[in-house]
Amino acid sequence: MNVMSMAPVTGQPVGSDLIAPDCRGLNFWTCDRSARELLKLYLDPAAWTHFEPYLDELGALAGGHLDHLAALSDKHGPVLHHRDRFGRDEDWVEYHPAYLEMERLAYGRYGMHAMSRRPGVLGWPDITPPLIKYAFNYLFVQA
DSSP: OOOOOBOTTTOOBOGGGGSOOOOTTOOTTTTOHHHHHHHHHHSOHHHHHHHHHHHHHHHHHHHTHHHHHHHHHHHSOOEEEEEOTTSOEEEEEEOOHHHHHHHIIIIIISOTTTTTTOTTGGGOSSSOOHHHHHHHHHHHHTO
16 A cells, blocks of 8 residues: 655645556546546437447557657657758758657547548548547547
8 A cells, every 4th residue: 555645734645645646558538437427418329329439449549559659759849950951941840750640540540630520530420529529639638
């Protein structure tokens, strides 16, 4: 059992004792009961049935692979290349492969950029309900 140190006067946890536990490896969808119940309450049952497996998949990625990619991206920020080796203007941005993989997942796998404008994203026949788009963004940014 982990015993937290307590401030002598107040008996309250102090310093690093206040840091939230590590969530690496958790499925952020299955461990967030409130989000699941609220979404199920406000969504059409057909939309819930259709999108819930995708949210579960993304929740697992957010606690694992996406978390790893986000950590790499944080350590290797984008690099602006102003000029080539001869001094000619280039102005292009170099991104770490981890950032590009996150981009591929968000836009290629889940179509997060097109959900609110284009029918057919993730096989849904109409434009994706706004609550679904918010749920995808909510899960994705947690990584």
